[in-house]
Amino acid sequence: MTANNDNYSQxxxxxxxxxxxxxxxxxxxxxxxxxxxxVLLVLIYWTMAVPERIGVFNAWLLxxxxxxxxxxxxxxxxxxxxxxxxxxxxxxxxxxxxxxxxQTIFVFFCLLLSQxxxxxxxxxxxxxxxxxxxxxxxxxxxxCWPFIFAGLRWFRLLGRFS
Amino acid sequence: xxxxxxxxxxxDHRSSRLDNSRSFLSILIYPIQLLVSxxxxxxEETYEMVVSYSDLKKQNKLLKQQxxxxxxxxxxxxxxxxxxxxxxxxxxNSFKLGEQVLIAELLSVNxxxxxxxxxxxxxxxxxxxxKQSVLDANGIVGQVIRSLPLSSEVMLITDPNHAxxxxxxxxxxxxxxxxxxLLGRLNLPFLPNNADIVPGDLLVTSGLGGTFPxxxxxxxxxxxxxxxxxxxANIHATPKAKLDRLRELLLVWSDSTPVPLTSPVxxxxxxxxx
Numbered sequence: 001m002t003a004n005n006d007n008y009s010q011x012x013x014x015x016x017x018x019x020x021x022x023x024x025x026x027x028x029x030x031x032x033x034x035x036x037x038x039v040l041l042v043l044i045y046w047t048m049a050v051p052e053r054i055g056v057f058n059a060w061l062l063x064x065x066x067x068x069x070x071x072x073x074x075x076x077x078x079x080x081x082x083x084x085x086x087x088x089x090x091x092x093x094x095x096x097x098x099x100x101x102x103q104t105i106f107v108f109f110c111l112l113l114s115q116x117x118x119x120x121x122x123x124x125x126x127x128x129x130x131x132x133x134x135x136x137x138x139x140x141x142x143x144c145w146p147f148i149f150a151g152l153r154w155f156r157l158l159g160r161f162s
Numbered sequence: 163x164x165x166x167x168x169x170x171x172x173x174d175h176r177s178s179r180l181d182n183s184r185s186f187l188s189i190l191i192y193p194i195q196l197l198v199s200x201x202x203x204x205x206e207e208t209y210e211m212v213v214s215y216s217d218l219k220k221q222n223k224l225l226k227q228q229x230x231x232x233x234x235x236x237x238x239x240x241x242x243x244x245x246x247x248x249x250x251x252x253x254x255n256s257f258k259l260g261e262q263v264l265i266a267e268l269l270s271v272n273x274x275x276x277x278x279x280x281x282x283x284x285x286x287x288x289x290x291x292x293k294q295s296v297l298d299a300n301g302i303v304g305q306v307i308r309s310l311p312l313s314s315e316v317m318l319i320t321d322p323n324h325a326x327x328x329x330x331x332x333x334x335x336x337x338x339x340x341x342x343x344l345l346g347r348l349n350l351p352f353l354p355n356n357a358d359i360v361p362g363d364l365l366v367t368s369g370l371g372g373t374f375p376x377x378x379x380x381x382x383x384x385x386x387x388x389x390x391x392x393x394x395a396n397i398h399a400t401p402k403a404k405l406d407r408l409r410e411l412l413l414v415w416s417d418s419t420p421v422p423l424t425s426p427v428x429x430x431x432x433x434x435x436x
């Protein structure tokens with residue numbers, strides 16, 4: 001069982017590092033504003049897949065790391081990831097049995113919640129100049145979800161039956 | 163957990179007490195940033211390797227010509243500088259000099275889409291500090307907003323939250339240039355409709371505010387639209403620095419203590435930082 005657990009955490013860290021790299025990928029202007037919150041999507045997946053392994057504190061720490069990575073105020077992503085992780089943990093039994101379209105709607109609301117929180121916190125800080133492009137990652141992230149789900153599922157179960 | 167986050171947010175917003183933990187975490191993060199910018203660098207290096215011999219020769223020739231022109235300009239500049247120092251000495255004025263520079267390379271990472279913040283590979287280990295101004299070969303690029311041990315974050319002058327005090331090089335008219343959120347444009351929202359400014363005017367840093375050293379080119383005015391029904395005109399300028407294609411940047415330490423040119427009499431000169 002321990003070997004199995006190690007396997008999980010290795011894969012978890014690897015996918016997180018990939019997601020963080022994707023988050024800060026240098027892109028051209030238009031594609032840049034479409035770049036979804038990869039780390040959050042991957043976190044939602046892992047929370048659904050192994051809810052007993054990924055707790056709220058784990059998500060919060062991850063958020064702090066993302067805050068440092070993207071140069072935000074410390075605790076912003078921590079707060080968001082902890083909240084979303086909590087809701088996912090609450091609903092994970094139901095979420096697992098949802099068909100993909102229904103899951104996608106749930107993910108849409110998660111992403112929307114995260115972006116609304118970012119919007120509030122940035123506004124409290126007095127950062128201006130957020131236009132409608134700010135909301136695009138919610139839509140692109142939602143559209144990406146089925147692929148992320150399939151890809152990570154394949155990655156998680158890789159080599160399991162062989 | 164939510165409470166901890168909110169407290170953390172408040173503390174980080176108000177004070178700099180969390181800087182240590184941030185710099186510790188940033189060391190963990192640095193490999194990821196390097197990893198991301200690696201492909202771009204590799205692509206550039208391979209491109210450099212396959213540049214043909216004739217191209218190199220052409221470039222070399224061009225650079226040599228440019229260097230000749232520059233060195234001739236420098237000859238004159240030195241004489242002018244001496245004269246300037248002498249004249250200021252006559253006026254019993256102090257002359258600011260001694261600007262030290264450090265070349266930093268850009269890491270090709272993009273933090274958040276709605277901000278113009280870049281990451282460079284020199285950090286507080288090299289003495290980089292906040293509010294330091296950053297230049298490229300053509301003009302002002304921005305300022306350091308956060309220095310971490312191995313890297314630092316630079317806000318560009320086009321960021322919507324950035325403002326830079328400038329003056330028109332032709333007549334010394336002072337104003338403030340504010341970033342527009344677009345890479346190729348600055349706004350000058352605080353000039354009246356009858357201001358003496360025309361398209362083509364060069365804007366240089368005025369040195370007010372103490373963050374940027376005086377006299378570096380910032381932007382060229384490219385449109386002036388008077389708005390008769392409003393108190394201020396609508397003016398756009400294009401930054402001189404090539405913000406979208408930078409690779410190397412200069413970090414400048416402007417010595418904020420003026421060098422007294424007359425005999426060392428007045429010891430108690432006010433430090434005019436901030």
